[in-house]
Amino acid sequence: MKEKNLFNYLKIHKVEVPENINISIVSLPSLISKTTEIKKSKNENKHANMKFTFSDPEYSGLGDKFEWAKSCIVISYNYIPKSVNNHSFAPGEGAIALFAAEDHYKPLKRFMNNLIELFDNKHIQTHEFIDSPQHYDRIFFNTSGLGWQGKSTMMLSPGIGPWQLIGNLYVSESFDSSDQKKFSCGSCNLCQISCPTGALDEEYTLDSNKCISYWLQSPEIIPHDMRSYIGNRFYGCDECLTSCPPGQTKDFNIDLTSKVDLKRIIKMSNDELINSYSWFYIPKRNGDYLKRNALIALANNPDRSAVDFIFTLLKSESEIIRFYSIWAIWKLQRLGDLPQHYDVSFEKSELVKDEYLRLMK
Numbered sequence: 001m002k003e004k005n006l007f008n009y010l011k012i013h014k015v016e017v018p019e020n021i022n023i024s025i026v027s028l029p030s031l032i033s034k035t036t037e038i039k040k041s042k043n044e045n046k047h048a049n050m051k052f053t054f055s056d057p058e059y060s061g062l063g064d065k066f067e068w069a070k071s072c073i074v075i076s077y078n079y080i081p082k083s084v085n086n087h088s089f090a091p092g093e094g095a096i097a098l099f100a101a102e103d104h105y106k107p108l109k110r111f112m113n114n115l116i117e118l119f120d121n122k123h124i125q126t127h128e129f130i131d132s133p134q135h136y137d138r139i140f141f142n143t144s145g146l147g148w149q150g151k152s153t154m155m156l157s158p159g160i161g162p163w164q165l166i167g168n169l170y171v172s173e174s175f176d177s178s179d180q181k182k183f184s185c186g187s188c189n190l191c192q193i194s195c196p197t198g199a200l201d202e203e204y205t206l207d208s209n210k211c212i213s214y215w216l217q218s219p220e221i222i223p224h225d226m227r228s229y230i231g232n233r234f235y236g237c238d239e240c241l242t243s244c245p246p247g248q249t250k251d252f253n254i255d256l257t258s259k260v261d262l263k264r265i266i267k268m269s270n271d272e273l274i275n276s277y278s279w280f281y282i283p284k285r286n287g288d289y290l291k292r293n294a295l296i297a298l299a300n301n302p303d304r305s306a307v308d309f310i311f312t313l314l315k316s317e318s319e320i321i322r323f324y325s326i327w328a329i330w331k332l333q334r335l336g337d338l339p340q341h342y343d344v345s346f347e348k349s350e351l352v353k354d355e356y357l358r359l360m361k
Helices: 006-012 035-043 105-121 190-194 224-229 262-267 270-276 288-300 306-315 319-331 335-340 350-360
Strands: 021-027 071-078 093-096 126-130 164-171 233-235 259-261
Touching: 006 021, 021 105, 071 105, 093 262, 093 288, 105 126, 105 164, 224 288, 224 319, 233 288, 259 262, 262 288, 262 306, 270 288, 288 306, 288 319, 306 319, 319 335, 319 350, 335 350
Parallel strands: 093 233
Antiparallel strands: 021 071, 071 164, 093 259, 126 164
């Protein structure tokens, strides 16, 4: 079967490729697998307790998933932001990482659906993966010629850096494979230097146990040292992205930072929080975990009324909120005033009691 040029094919069928979309084609079978890499990270506990692609590495890391597939179209959506998120925060304000400022997957999914609709009409079989635990979305990125894996483990492209999301579309049609290119970070290690916790100390390896973004999405108890490293971050961490030279742009504007009123977040109902940040990964879809994040950030970046506000949270019905409120009061050096607002003898949660006793020592 003669291979087709995908770009000509799309042009003939009047499918426009948006300016911020890049596509590349990898011929199948590829004999590419990332299973060993995923297993290695898991065996060394670098994944912390993250599930996602670590749940089934044998499948998620497999490049040749379908016998019928002749090509995989690798789609990269460039969402280079206009703001830089490490400036201009007032007391009581928290930061949303630029990668999470809005649902950047929407344009990628929209374009993917356009392709699927075209192929369906032409009776071409497809299977797509976008942000899926069943598929390591970076499997074909290096081979596709779109870029390379950076020392931050992020996928990088010239002029885009790490500001991109990746989708993969398996198709039963043979398309011309894209030219492979060679890129690298060279001697640059700015992402490693910028990471506040040392999560990137080993090149090309992320230790999720030390990753701020991981902990802000985890349902587990956040370690005490990590709570301080979180700073005023409400969701996500941008340090390894904003420090990456290929992704830096003159359009960054410190006046456009994505910030939130932390006390307002804590006051919101859980349903309102879930709806307002529907694109976030929220453990168990429980808004209390976002309130937890806001509470930690408020303790690290308090305004004048933060202490009095946090004392009121000790009466919360949520075990999570009471637990982190006690730590927040300790962080603000007001633990001596805690007995005036909180009687541990009435506390039903052993988890909260243990935290109280630990900090009171």
